[in-house]
Amino acid sequence: MSADVTATQSETPTEASADVPEHEPVAAPNIDWGLAASLGRKVARPGPRVTRYTMDQAHAELADASVRAEAPVRELTGLADGLQIPTARILDRAGWIDAAARSMPSMFGDEPAEDEDSGLVHSALGKVGGVQAAGLLAVLSGAILGQYDPFSLDEETGEPGVLMLVAPNIIAVERQLRVVPSDFRLWVCLHEVTHRVQFSANPWLAGYMRENVRILTEDAGESTVDLVGRVSAAVRSGRSREKGMLGVMQLLQAPEQREAFDRVMVLGTLLEGHADHVMDAVGPAQVPTVADIxxxxxxxxRRPQNPLQRIVRALIGMDAKLAQxxxxxxxxxxxxxxxxxAAFNTVWTSPETLPKTDEIDEPSAWIARVL
Structure with a gap:
């Protein structure tokens, strides 16, 4: 799942009045991501029952498919040409939880407390946040097929960006859908490799994403713990299923947060839509059963009870993942x-060339403004 989020365009700061004293921002307590990973692994549901031979075969086929998918994606998009093709990480659910817990502190900008007293407070609150985050990681670990993580370092190249494929989830879905396993695995890789190409060819996207997440968790004095806690509570309580889904405007109150969220949604919609466009354009030549898949x-x-969809809907208040x-x-x-x-690729130039919220549904307006 793709990664999916964005960063903010620069805005002119408002000058503080000379009569109003400036206040230092209150540091947000860290989430104890180590605790989140440990608990998440314990409560995550086990994957489908498979033999060692079947799992080894899936690992090998996914690793090969992630490399084979790169050439047609680069050829169609015209992006990332000439860059090294890294090796994908094939993970089980516990491995994905560990990887996500290592990556998220970088995305959220969590920094250790600087003094002993605040460190004690951060430690206590961090453990609360760690318990809450563990539940989310456990649920997501059973739903995500693949994910491009622009924040983690690749173990082979030392460069930022790791493509992860969750083998047990892919096996579970291909069994559920009754599709040809080798075709489905390549099809999934075409989508996820497109995300890798998007970020590899446009390194500014990762910083843009991180900055918007920072605004979502800090600009209103909100901590990562608070945000994760409220989302977790919404999912557990069932409020997200009352009168549709609990909207993000009920979760995020500050104007700065709402604006950052809009930017997150626009970039996420673009990234996912572009990946689906590429997957469908390349698929017929690469995946024999692509129409069935x-x-x-x-x-x-479209099934409403998918756990990943429930979490996303709790965050955004509508069936936005499908809408993306x-x-x-x-x-x-x-x-x-x-x-x-080639002209479409102008969209990747800067935050200013990304589509605006209303332009997603009016492509001609984006063409007129940008091109």
Whole structure:
């Protein structure tokens, strides 16, 4: 799952009045990510029952597919050409939890407390946050098929960016959908490799993402612990299923946070829509049963009880994950059909060339403004 989030455009700061004293921002307590990983591994549901031979075969096939997917994705998009093709990390659910717990402090900007007294407070609150985060990691570990993490360092190259594929989840879904395993594995890799290409060719996206997450957790004096806690409580209490889904505006109150969230959603919609466009454009030539896979997978996406969908819906207050794919792909399809892929790639130039919220549904408005 893709990674999915963005960063903020620079804005002119408001000058503080000389009559109003300035206050140092209150540091947000850290989440104890070590505790989150440890507890998350314990409470995560086990994957499907498979033989060692089947799992080894899946690992080998996914590693090969992640490399084979790179060339057609680069050829179609015109991105990341000439860059090294890194090796994907094939993980089980516990391995994904560990990887996510190592990456998230960087994304959230969690820093250790500087003095002993505040360190004690941060430690206590961090453990509370760690317990809450553990539940989210455990649920997500059973739902994510693949993810590109732009914040972690690749063990081979030392460069930022790691492509992770969660083998037991991929096996579980291909069994559920009754699709050809080798075709489905390559199809998943086409989508996730597109995310790797997006970030590899445009390194500024990772910083943009991190800055928006910082605003979501800090600008209103909110800590990562508070945000994770409220999302966890919304999911557990069932409030997210009352009158539709609990909207993000009920979770995020400050104007700065709402604006950052809008930017997050726009970038996420673009990234997912672009990946789906590439996957469908490349798929027929690479995946023999792509039509069957797409039909079965789209039907699965619309099922309301998927745990990952519940969490995402609790965050955004609508079926936005599905909407991201549909609206984002429609935007990319329309722009590429009108101006071609090379001109479309102008979208990756800077935050200013990203589509605005209303332009996602009006591709011609983005073309007029940017091109």
């Amino acid at each position: 797409r039909a079965a997978f789209d039907a699965r996406r 794919y549909i609206r984002g792909k429609a935007f990319v399809d329309a722009v590429v059909a009108e101006v071609g892929m």
